[in-house]
Amino acid sequence: MSFRLTYATMYNPPEAMHERFEEAMKRVEAKAGARHPLFIDGADCDAAQYVERHAPFDRTLRLGSFALADATDAHAAMEAARAAYPAWRATSVAERARLVRRVGDLMEERVYDIAAALTLEVGKNRMEALGETQETVDFFHHYADDFESHAGYTNALPDDPIDGMASHNASVMRPYGVWVVIAPFNFPLALAGGPTAAALVTGNTVVLKGAGDTPWAGRLLADCIRDAGLPPGVFNYVSGAGRDVGEALVRHPHTAGITFTGSVPVGRQLMQQMTSGTYPRPCIAEMGGKNPCIVTEHADLDRAAAGIVRSAYGMGGQKCSALSRLYVHESVADALIERMQAQIAAIRVGDPRRREHWLGPVVNATAYASYGQYAEALRTGGAHLLSGGARLGEVEPTLANGYYVEPLLAEAPLSHPLWQHEMFVPILMLHRYQDRDEAMRLANDSPMGLTAGFFGSDDEVAWFHDHIEAGVTYANRPQGATTGAWPGYQPFGGWKGSGSTGKAIASFYYLAQYLREQSRTVVE
Numbered sequence: 001m002s003f004r005l006t007y008a009t010m011y012n013p014p015e016a017m018h019e020r021f022e023e024a025m026k027r028v029e030a031k032a033g034a035r036h037p038l039f040i041d042g043a044d045c046d047a048a049q050y051v052e053r054h055a056p057f058d059r060t061l062r063l064g065s066f067a068l069a070d071a072t073d074a075h076a077a078m079e080a081a082r083a084a085y086p087a088w089r090a091t092s093v094a095e096r097a098r099l100v101r102r103v104g105d106l107m108e109e110r111v112y113d114i115a116a117a118l119t120l121e122v123g124k125n126r127m128e129a130l131g132e133t134q135e136t137v138d139f140f141h142h143y144a145d146d147f148e149s150h151a152g153y154t155n156a157l158p159d160d161p162i163d164g165m166a167s168h169n170a171s172v173m174r175p176y177g178v179w180v181v182i183a184p185f186n187f188p189l190a191l192a193g194g195p196t197a198a199a200l201v202t203g204n205t206v207v208l209k210g211a212g213d214t215p216w217a218g219r220l221l222a223d224c225i226r227d228a229g230l231p232p233g234v235f236n237y238v239s240g241a242g243r244d245v246g247e248a249l250v251r252h253p254h255t256a257g258i259t260f261t262g263s264v265p266v267g268r269q270l271m272q273q274m275t276s277g278t279y280p281r282p283c284i285a286e287m288g289g290k291n292p293c294i295v296t297e298h299a300d301l302d303r304a305a306a307g308i309v310r311s312a313y314g315m316g317g318q319k320c321s322a323l324s325r326l327y328v329h330e331s332v333a334d335a336l337i338e339r340m341q342a343q344i345a346a347i348r349v350g351d352p353r354r355r356e357h358w359l360g361p362v363v364n365a366t367a368y369a370s371y372g373q374y375a376e377a378l379r380t381g382g383a384h385l386l387s388g389g390a391r392l393g394e395v396e397p398t399l400a401n402g403y404y405v406e407p408l409l410a411e412a413p414l415s416h417p418l419w420q421h422e423m424f425v426p427i428l429m430l431h432r433y434q435d436r437d438e439a440m441r442l443a444n445d446s447p448m449g450l451t452a453g454f455f456g457s458d459d460e461v462a463w464f465h466d467h468i469e470a471g472v473t474y475a476n477r478p479q480g481a482t483t484g485a486w487p488g489y490q491p492f493g494g495w496k497g498s499g500s501t502g503k504a505i506a507s508f509y510y511l512a513q514y515l516r517e518q519s520r521t522v523v524e
């Protein structure tokens, strides 16, 4: 297949991709109900407790029985990772890169089956699920290539200018030790696999914790790592609640560094924990978004409507990059709204296993309840609901078993508190502006700064780039106004409260964060 899948190309895949996904779905569903243990020190590891999990699109569909790790399991995983660290650190860069690439190769061979499992577990549609799996493959390849291209970040420096003695200098980057990776539910494979690949190739060993709603994805990643032949203990997988196993990992004395991807409150808490203690330890925290898009009177409105609808409602708004605030010039607002309403009406919501359903459910009962509360808060807070607002499980009997909701578009007063709150469900708020500097001020009026979109004339793009406070920006992009970054094409990281480092995922500067510099001077 010459087609290359990315989030920007997933809207028109070849027929063969659908056929292979459907075959894989049959295979994976036939195995649903299995028991999924933890993976510690190169072996399956039972936990004291297991939890039964069901599909978010059909609560009667049992996915399997998944191990719930506790503090004892967390400790076992940390011990295994600590014991494996000296030999892994001493393994050559070429061998580490070979093994990391091999994980990507194996995952690519399994891309359809893993994507089918993601659809079942998270409720994302097939193209989102295939996209996430292929993105994870690309992370493994990208970081292996990147680390080798930097020659492991070892740099010879000039000898000191001393007469009568040779004083040789070098800068060497060395791993930290045991790296804890904590992943969110919405990209449970890519945002587990990406940081894992980075930590491993740079010579750290890893303990991964998956999110409570998505233990299957992490286990599928663990299978690829096991089958690629990484030595026991180099990678370990536990899943369970943040408050139990997550905190046990963060507090553990062997924890040398963390990559956390998730919400702002949890990320801020972990950053504080990592700076306290005997000495500060690195914490890469990729956090939430409240992402804006500005549409000027010069925009191509068809393009804008396509990009806005994709980014506001794709995956039910459950992307950190999702568009949630729209600022439209008053002279084109009605025309844009009309186009968006037509596109929203065409969205088919339902069982995400089926090709015709672009939108599946939200992830769980909490998100489903939150959607209802936000819709009500918009209604009572003076907003005008232009599309959507219903929980479909309550009004459509065929959808009663899933957490299905309508894409919601609301024109809301600027005083409404939801302009400042990451909702993580398919809700987009709209405001008509008169002056583009006012629109920019509003777009930047958020403590977060992850992604931002713009639709306007070519002449206005430089103004947008100069003023917008966001780490990932898109201008005039119908494939997604604020979503859809891909490793090697769009480095992905937040400004302000959205990210702790100012360095983006899969950027030129990413891997160096998993290393600490040692300056070496040797006098002959």
Ligand SMILES: NC(=O)c1ccc[n+]([C@@H]2O[C@H](COP(=O)([O-])OP(=O)(O)OC[C@H]3O[C@@H](n4cnc5c(N)ncnc54)[C@H](O)[C@@H]3O)[C@@H](O)[C@H]2O)c1
Residues within 6 Å of the ligand: 182, 183, 184, 185, 186, 187, 191, 209, 210, 211, 212, 240, 241, 242, 243, 245, 246, 247, 250, 261, 262, 263, 264, 266, 267, 269, 286, 287, 288, 289, 319, 320, 321, 422, 424, 450, 494, 498
């Ligand atoms: N910036 C990014 O790249 C990015 C990407 C994806 C998701 N996100 C953000 O993630 C959030 C959605 O994901 P979520 O609901 O899974 O987030 P969350 O913060 O609830 O949980 C994220 C992870 O942290 C764990 N956790 C929770 N409390 C913990 C604690 N006290 N100690 C240790 N671990 C703990 C959870 O179990 C989970 O594995 C949104 O805010 C979204 O914007 C950000």
Ligand SMILES: N[C@@H](CCC=O)C(=O)O
Residues within 6 Å of the ligand: 186, 187, 318, 319, 320, 321, 482, 483, 484, 485, 486, 492
């Ligand atoms: N990388 C994804 C978002 C990941 C966060 O949830 C995007 O660019 O849309």
